[in-house]
Amino acid sequence: MSHLVVVTGGSAGIGRAVLHAAPADAHRVDVSRRGADGPVDEHIAADLADPQGWRTVGSALRRLVGSRSWERVSFVHSAGTLTPIGFAGEVDDEAYIRNVLVNSAATQVLGHLALAALADLDIPREVLMLSSGAARRSRPGWSSYGAAKAGLESWVRTVGDEQRQRGGVRVIAVAPGVVATAMQREIRDTDPASFPGVERFRRLHEAGELADVADVAARLWEVLDDRERFTGGDVLDLREVTGGGR
Numbered sequence: 001m002s003h004l005v006v007v008t009g010g011s012a013g014i015g016r017a018v019l020h021a022a023p024a025d026a027h028r029v030d031v032s033r034r035g036a037d038g039p040v041d042e043h044i045a046a047d048l049a050d051p052q053g054w055r056t057v058g059s060a061l062r063r064l065v066g067s068r069s070w071e072r073v074s075f076v077h078s079a080g081t082l083t084p085i086g087f088a089g090e091v092d093d094e095a096y097i098r099n100v101l102v103n104s105a106a107t108q109v110l111g112h113l114a115l116a117a118l119a120d121l122d123i124p125r126e127v128l129m130l131s132s133g134a135a136r137r138s139r140p141g142w143s144s145y146g147a148a149k150a151g152l153e154s155w156v157r158t159v160g161d162e163q164r165q166r167g168g169v170r171v172i173a174v175a176p177g178v179v180a181t182a183m184q185r186e187i188r189d190t191d192p193a194s195f196p197g198v199e200r201f202r203r204l205h206e207a208g209e210l211a212d213v214a215d216v217a218a219r220l221w222e223v224l225d226d227r228e229r230f231t232g233g234d235v236l237d238l239r240e241v242t243g244g245g246r
């Protein structure tokens with residue numbers, strides 16, 4: 001089986017674990033600034049806060065898709081950032097702009113570029129994007145992050161409908177729960193003035209209730225592999241669809 005797996009944010013956290021958990025014979029490609037360790041076949045260096053980085057990823061996707069006769073292609077968009085945590089109108093302007101570019105703009109543009117690269121293939125193809133519970137509830141201190149995840153879910157619903165009409169790529173959004181990664185460390189280290197909800201995350205950590213990143217990656221692959229149940233346009237909470245986790 002020749003399976004192309006491209007993961008943004010493959011250098012750390014959930015994206016890195018998704019690459020590690022990919023089928024043994026997959027061709028694994030990471031998109032990030034730092035680059036992934038471990039079993040990765042290719043690294044695409046891109047800063048997703050820079051539109052030039054999006055173009056780099058689009059060209060790389062077209063080259064990769066055309067480089068072999070694949071039997072399946074999976075594009076997982078895991079790159080994301082909470083920085084700067086703090087109230088809108090109070091945080092640093094440049095950091096806020098980068099947050100919007102990485103979380104909102106890059107997500108939509110990379111989704112579009114992935115679909116364009118995959119358009120002419122007649123094989124199983126899927127785009128899975130990491131969402132968050134913050135898409136659906138107010139979390140003061142995370143305004144641009146939450147708005148981006150709400151936008152991501154809207155994009156997946158609409159594009160899922162489009163791809164059912166023509167295209168045939170399965171497009172799925174998954175909120176993974178509270179997962180033990182660097183992003184959670186950043187949350188716990190934030191002062192309550194910038195993020196009033198911090199105590200809940202500190203308590204979950206102290207109680208050992210964060211989901212294990214390898215377990216989350218395995219369950220994301222369950223979603224990717226289940227073509228009968230998740231046909232595209234699905235907006236999922238991983239804790240509800242595969243059990244386990246927080």
Ligand SMILES: NC(=O)c1ccc[n+]([C@@H]2O[C@H](COP(=O)([O-])OP(=O)(O)OC[C@H]3O[C@@H](n4cnc5c(N)ncnc54)[C@H](OP(=O)(O)O)[C@@H]3O)[C@@H](O)[C@H]2O)c1
Nearest residue numbers: 009011012013014032033034048079080130178179181183
């Ligand atoms: N962890 C959780 O509890 C949790 C909960 C809900 C949703 N999520 C979502 O799950 C996804 C993964 O989160 P995580 O916890 O694994 O985060 P993480 O450990 O902080 O890793 C973030 C990844 O995103 C990449 N990234 C960040 N900014 C980038 C940029 N400007 N250009 C390119 N790549 C960039 C990083 O790569 P480089 O630094 O090497 O560029 C890194 O690989 C995110 O979309 C997040 O919103 C996580």
